[in-house]
Structures are given as C-alpha cells and as structure tokens.
Amino acid sequence: MSQTAMHLVGHGTPDVQVRLWALSLPIELRWLLAAQVELVTPVLLVMRRVVTRHLLGRAGLKAHEGHGAALQR
Numbered sequence: 001m002s003q004t005a006m007h008l009v010g011h012g013t014p015d016v017q018v019r020l021w022a023l024s025l026p027i028e029l030r031w032l033l034a035a036q037v038e039l040v041t042p043v044l045l046v047m048r049r050v051v052t053r054h055l056l057g058r059a060g061l062k063a064h065e066g067h068g069a070a071l072q073r
Contacts, residue, residue, distance in 0.1 A: 019055075023047055044070075 025033070025043075033040050052068030059066065 021051060023051070 029043075033043060048068060048070045053063065055068060056063060056066050
C-alpha cells in the first residue's frame, strides 16, 4: 500500500491542489455490503458520482467540463 501511495504522489497526481474525501457509510449499510459484496462497486460508483456532481456544481462547471477521480482501497 505504501508503495502505491508513493507512486501516486510522485507520478499519478498533477501538481495542483487535491482534495481528499473520506466517506463513511451507516453501520446497517456496511453490514449489507459485507453480506452482498456484489453491491459494493455499484454503491461506490453512485457515491463518487454524487460527490463529483456536487464539486462540479460548486465550481460552476457542467458535467462535460470536468471530471472526478477516486482511489479505492
């Protein structure tokens, strides 16, 4: 994990400010996702889409004018 982090810092992120978001889920949803692991990816995609739209809206950009990215551990 630390090698991946070092690589991303050195080569994977642009030389601009980057905002780190750490999202947490309610306990009940964590249990559901632990029991039905096939739902993890769709739930994370929705969460990422919502955060990206929020940030683009705050920046005054349309969806086609910017994009978000996420790293999943």
